[in-house]
Amino acid sequence: MRDFLPAEKAHRDRLLSTIKATYREHGFDEIETPVVEDSSRLNSGLGGDNEKLAFGILKRGLGEEDFTKAETALDLIDMGLRFDLTVPLARFYATHRGELPAVFRSIQAAPVWRAERPQKGRYRQFVQCDIDVIGEPGLIAEIELIAATLATLDAIGLEGCTVRINDRRILTSMLGLFGFAPETFDSALITIDKLDKVGQEGVLKELAEKGLPTEALATFFRRPMTMEFLTFGERAIQKFTPEGIDEAPVRDLAAIGHGLGELAHRLTFDPFLVRGMGYYTGTIFEVAHPSADYSLGGGGRYDGMIGRFLGSDVAAVGFSLGFERIVDLVETQAEQSPALAVIYDVDVDPAQLLQVKQQQIAAGNRVRLERRPKNLKPLLEQLAAEGFERYAPLTAAGLGDAKALAAPE
Amino acid sequence: MRDFLPAEKAHRDRLLSTIKATYREHGFDEIETPVVEDSSRLNSGLGGDNEKLAFGILKRGLGEEDFTKAETALDLIDMGLRFDLTVPLARFYATHRGELPAVFRSIQAAPVWRAERPQKGRYRQFVQCDIDVIGEPGLIAEIELIAATLATLDAIGLEGCTVRINDRRILTSMLGLFGFAPETFDSALITIDKLDKVGQEGVLKELAEKGLPTEALATFFRRPMTMEFLTFGERAIQKFTPEGIDEAPVRDLAAIGHGLGELAHRLTFDPFLVRGMGYYTGTIFEVAHPSADYSLGGGGRYDGMIGRFLGSDVAAVGFSLGFERIVDLVETQAEQSPALAVIYDVDVDPAQLLQVKQQQIAAGNRVRLERRPKNLKPLLEQLAAEGFERYAPLTAAGLGDAKALAAPE
Numbered sequence: 001m002r003d004f005l006p007a008e009k010a011h012r013d014r015l016l017s018t019i020k021a022t023y024r025e026h027g028f029d030e031i032e033t034p035v036v037e038d039s040s041r042l043n044s045g046l047g048g049d050n051e052k053l054a055f056g057i058l059k060r061g062l063g064e065e066d067f068t069k070a071e072t073a074l075d076l077i078d079m080g081l082r083f084d085l086t087v088p089l090a091r092f093y094a095t096h097r098g099e100l101p102a103v104f105r106s107i108q109a110a111p112v113w114r115a116e117r118p119q120k121g122r123y124r125q126f127v128q129c130d131i132d133v134i135g136e137p138g139l140i141a142e143i144e145l146i147a148a149t150l151a152t153l154d155a156i157g158l159e160g161c162t163v164r165i166n167d168r169r170i171l172t173s174m175l176g177l178f179g180f181a182p183e184t185f186d187s188a189l190i191t192i193d194k195l196d197k198v199g200q201e202g203v204l205k206e207l208a209e210k211g212l213p214t215e216a217l218a219t220f221f222r223r224p225m226t227m228e229f230l231t232f233g234e235r236a237i238q239k240f241t242p243e244g245i246d247e248a249p250v251r252d253l254a255a256i257g258h259g260l261g262e263l264a265h266r267l268t269f270d271p272f273l274v275r276g277m278g279y280y281t282g283t284i285f286e287v288a289h290p291s292a293d294y295s296l297g298g299g300g301r302y303d304g305m306i307g308r309f310l311g312s313d314v315a316a317v318g319f320s321l322g323f324e325r326i327v328d329l330v331e332t333q334a335e336q337s338p339a340l341a342v343i344y345d346v347d348v349d350p351a352q353l354l355q356v357k358q359q360q361i362a363a364g365n366r367v368r369l370e371r372r373p374k375n376l377k378p379l380l381e382q383l384a385a386e387g388f389e390r391y392a393p394l395t396a397a398g399l400g401d402a403k404a405l406a407a408p409e
Numbered sequence: 410m411r412d413f414l415p416a417e418k419a420h421r422d423r424l425l426s427t428i429k430a431t432y433r434e435h436g437f438d439e440i441e442t443p444v445v446e447d448s449s450r451l452n453s454g455l456g457g458d459n460e461k462l463a464f465g466i467l468k469r470g471l472g473e474e475d476f477t478k479a480e481t482a483l484d485l486i487d488m489g490l491r492f493d494l495t496v497p498l499a500r501f502y503a504t505h506r507g508e509l510p511a512v513f514r515s516i517q518a519a520p521v522w523r524a525e526r527p528q529k530g531r532y533r534q535f536v537q538c539d540i541d542v543i544g545e546p547g548l549i550a551e552i553e554l555i556a557a558t559l560a561t562l563d564a565i566g567l568e569g570c571t572v573r574i575n576d577r578r579i580l581t582s583m584l585g586l587f588g589f590a591p592e593t594f595d596s597a598l599i600t601i602d603k604l605d606k607v608g609q610e611g612v613l614k615e616l617a618e619k620g621l622p623t624e625a626l627a628t629f630f631r632r633p634m635t636m637e638f639l640t641f642g643e644r645a646i647q648k649f650t651p652e653g654i655d656e657a658p659v660r661d662l663a664a665i666g667h668g669l670g671e672l673a674h675r676l677t678f679d680p681f682l683v684r685g686m687g688y689y690t691g692t693i694f695e696v697a698h699p700s701a702d703y704s705l706g707g708g709g710r711y712d713g714m715i716g717r718f719l720g721s722d723v724a725a726v727g728f729s730l731g732f733e734r735i736v737d738l739v740e741t742q743a744e745q746s747p748a749l750a751v752i753y754d755v756d757v758d759p760a761q762l763l764q765v766k767q768q769q770i771a772a773g774n775r776v777r778l779e780r781r782p783k784n785l786k787p788l789l790e791q792l793a794a795e796g797f798e799r800y801a802p803l804t805a806a807g808l809g810d811a812k813a814l815a816a817p818e
Contacts, residue, residue, distance in 0.1 A: 001445060003501050005508060006438035013439065017426075025746065025770045027777035029415035029795075030422065034534050035444060035490075035520065036410060036464070055445070058465040058486055060524050067485065070476040076485065077467055081444075092412050099414060101791060103779070111444065115469050125443050140759050144778065147763055151770075259759030337434065350549050350668030354556055361434045361560075368436035369553065370512070382510060386438075 001125045007386065011332045012127075015156055016109055016323070019129050022155040023107045026148035028131050030107040033088040035081060041091055042080045046305055048277050050083040053114040057081070081113035085130045086279075086305070086318060093134055094309035103136045105144070109323070123324060129297075132318035134306065139252060141317045142283050143259040145299070149287060149319050150266060153296070156330050158289050161296065162266045165256065165285045166273035167249035168300070174271060177244050178216040186278075188212055193274035252283065279305045283317070292329060297321035340365040340402060341383045341391040343372050348396055356399050380405060410534045416795065420741045421536075424565055425518055425732070428538050431564040432516045435557035437540050439516040442497040444490060450500055451489045455714055457686050459492040462523040466490070490522035494539045495688075495714070495727060502543055503718035512544045514553070518732070536732035538706075543715065546724035548661060551692050552668040554708070554728045558696060559675060561730075562705070565739050567698050570705065571675045574665070574694045575682035576658035577709070583680060586653050587625040595687075597621055602683035661692065688714045692726070701738060706730035749774040749811060750792045750800040752781050757805055765808050789814060 004012060020030060042054050056077035059066075070076050082088050085108045093104065109129045116122055131148060133141035146163055153161040171192075172185055180188050191206045198206070200221045204214045257264040275284040275298055284300035299319035307313035340360055344353055353369060360367045368388070373379050383391060384405040392402040413421060429439060451463050465486035468475075479485050491497050494517045502513065518538045525531055540557060542550040555572055562570040580601075581594055589597050600615045607615070609630045613623045666673040684693040684707055693709035708728035716722035749769055753762055762778060769776045777797070782788055792800060793814040801811040 001443035003443070003505065004441040005505060006440060009439045009441050012441075025775050026766070027775065030418045031415060032413040032418050032421075034410035034412070036522070036534070055469075055488075056467040057490075058467050058482055060464075062482060064480055067476045067479040071473055073467055073471060076476065079464075081466075096412065096414060101779075101795070102782075105777070113445070125445070138759075140762060140778070143759050143763055144766075147767070255759070259763055261760045261764055263763075350547075350552050350664070351670045353549060354552055354668055354672075355670055357435070357553075358556070366434050366436065368514070369549070370510075373511075386510070 002123060007332075012323075012327055015327060015330060016127075016129070018156050019152050019321070019323075020107060020109055022152040023129075023131055023148055026105075026144065026151065028105040028107045028148065030109070031089075031092060032108070032110065033082075033085075033092050035111070036079045037082050037088055037091065039074060039077050039080050041087060041309075042083065043074065044087075044308065046087055046090070046279055046308060047083055048279075050114060053116060054083045055081040055113050055115055083114050084112055085110060085128050085320070086132075086302070089130070089132055089134075089318075090306045090309050090316075093306055093314070097310070100134075103141075104134045106130075106132050106134070108132075127323035129321040129323050130299075130318055132316060134316045135314055136317075137303070137315035139255050139259060141315070142256050142285075142301070145317055145319045146256070146260060146267070146285065147263055149297070149321070150263060152321075153287065153289070153326075156326070158296075158326060158329060161287050161289045162268055163285050163287050164268045164270040164273050164295075165253060165283065166270050167253060167283050168280050169246055169249040169282065170253075170271060171274065173246035173249075178220065179213040184210075184212055189274050192272055193276065195272050249282065256283070275300055277302075285319070287319075287321070289329065292325070294325060295322075296325050296329075337364060337366045338390070339368070339388040341368050341370050341388045341405075342394050342399070343370045343376070343379070343391055344394040345372055345396065348394055352396070353394070356394055411532060416741075421732075421736055424736060424739060425536075425538070427565050428561050428730070428732075429516060429518055431561040432538075432540055432557055435514075435553065435560065437514040437516045437557065439518070440498075440501060441517070441519065442491075442494075442501050444520070445488045446491050446497055446500065448483060448486050448489050450496060450718075451492065452483065453496075453717065455496055455499070455688055455717060456492055457688075459523060462525055463492045464490040464522050464524055492523050493521055494519060494537050494729070495541075495711070498539070498541055498543075498727075499715045499718050499725075502715055502723070506719070509543075512542065512550075515539075515541050515543070517541075532733060538730040538732050539708075539727055541725060541727035543725045544723055545726075546712070548664050548668060550724070550726045551665050551694075551710070554726055555665070555669060555676070555694065556672055558706070558728050558730070559672060562696065562698075562735075565735070567705075567735060567738060570696050570698045571677055572694050572696050573677045573679040573682050573704075574662060574692065575679050576662060576692050577689050578655055578658040578691065579662075579680060580683065582655035582658075587629065588622040593619075593621055598683050601681055602685065604681050658691065665692070684709055686711075694728070696728075696730070698738065701734070703734060704731075705734050705738075746773060746775045747799070748777070748797040750777050750779050750797045750814075751803050751808070752779045752785070752788070752800055753803040754781055754805065757803055761805070762803070765803055 036057060039056060043051050056073055057079040058076055059078045089106060089108065109127065111125050111127050113125050116124060131145060133145060150161060171189065175185050175188055187210055188207060191203055195203050204218055207214045253269060257267055260267060273284060273286060279302045280300040281303045282301035286295040286298035288295050297320050301317045303313060303315050306316055342356060357367050357369060370379060380391065388405055390402040390404055393400040445466060448465060452460050465482055466488040467485055468487045471485065498515060498517065518536065520534050520536050522534050525533060540554060542554060559570060580598065584594050584597055596619055597616060600612055604612050613627055616623045662678060666676055669676060682693060682695060688711045689709040690712045691710035695704040695707035697704050706729050710726045712724050713722060715725055751765060766776050766778060779788060789800065797814055799811040799813055802809040
């Protein structure tokens, strides 16, 4: 877990503001849920492997006797820190459905916690930016989500992002055609999910080690995987369908491409996109940027999940951006209000000091007071590094002319 | 702990943005620390009674054997949720001192957690907005803090706030004069802190029950407590000093009043202001608004605290606003971007739907798509209640004229 110093905090805040403002323009509304959820909800099986990574909160008022009686950690905790924003959203929607519009488009931009082993680029507290459309079974939900996410990535300066798309139903249909038994689908998908990392040979090797059939998949891999085939669009879909695949989800993907209009050229059909979470029931997608070799986020349709909390099924699709993954890709934006450092002599009357500060704030400046040090140079360098453009000396005689601060090299 | 629905979340966000922007104008910089701190830090004695209210996080990987061996909760936890923003700030400053300016002015606006019994108006997760000046022993720190806080409260529409001010050293000097033994000061102050709630008679009664002397204090209470006496300023201070009080802190308060210039009329000297936290070493203050019978926040000087983490003492003064206490006092501000609901017929091509949405966003609208229901009226009412000003029908023939939505009564 990390501290954020002023420059990075300001960068993160500006970025989050732009993301939230763009999603809001697209008709999404921000909500907030508590950081802490009941253990029973966090450990209901919906969070997949992430459930094991939840931080648990010790019940209050326990004593030695309770500790002795406890068999597992679950006996001692009653709440935990959320490990994602999807489980809390499902709980939120089940609680507040009557107060929300029939089709509810939510924004959540908030930290989550996972007790992962510390490693480079992984944090135990990190921010996710999720948008979800709840209550819309039609493909317009996917279309709005993808359009809003691409617009948001454009707005923060990450132009050129593309979305890989697939459908869980295509995956399972394909596995059937390739000769996998249904009970081995989960295991096969875990292996196929590694395609980006280990390549086709690596996937075939691991499937064989698992005792799973590889011949049909190997044949499929040997087909020329031209760019044309992978490019999204009616024609590519038609080339794919004769293979015997379930046609409904293929038609859905084509309809999403059609609905996205000119944005469809930023969509890529990837028949081997898996997405780890078990709760996806239909479309799945991931977003990538040419300058990053990892995905910036992803999502999919999870029509069955909210029903677990509500008792009746509700259609839902979501898109989650990994904020920590994009924050480093995006250049720091300039400050909005000009910053002036007032460097005052030690004998200046505090009343005059405050008066000058108030006047400069009223004139539209962000103002910092600094007592004049013996050696001015290090202070001026630090102020420039912190984004101050100008400084002005203040003596008992009054405020001197403002001078520009050289930007650090 | 609470969920926030879109309208309230937007209200809170706008308010927080204004607070942070105003503090930034005044030269403060926002930082962020993790929600979770090490237990040893949270339970180091600096948090007073709040330490008992900290939520503890169970260590990972423990088994039955560990539970049996545990004697207290502290044996089973290694981290906890922060109960205030001051302990994390002290830890942050000790860690990052070399990267921060000599006088560091921080903003923190973030949630804290306390395992209090649920009661009306109290939440177990709530937001505090703290500003602190670290490294400035002079009274300019108090002057900047108070001026920035009053400007911020003005900016969110809470004009008319006043600050009650006192100094811990005045309190202890006064207790000495009233015949209290030094070892009874803490107990006496706990009682005197209830003056607002139980009145003078209640305070005298409780002190007597504790076996503490009440005569001199009763005499002091019987003096005419005129508004003039309580009004801040040189003259009031002079009336107070002849009593035999330690003069240094009294002069400090007068200097703060002088430094605040015309803002001094919003300052009230309250010789019985206590503030609960034990770490205060000098000035203490609380801010109140005429329409609220509780304080909106407070703070003081705590010069000894950061030294606990750093090894060498560092001057520090802070002001904390209770965000939950002000959020309900402030009227909801209007949306910044106009909101348009596009009500579409079911047969409209999704591609056309997205195109219209994108065009309206490009024209500066926040846009929500709504499928046309059989009965339009409830939908229009809901949209109006959610802050939408206009709606326009969309059919296969194109977007119709936008009509105004009546604001809800």
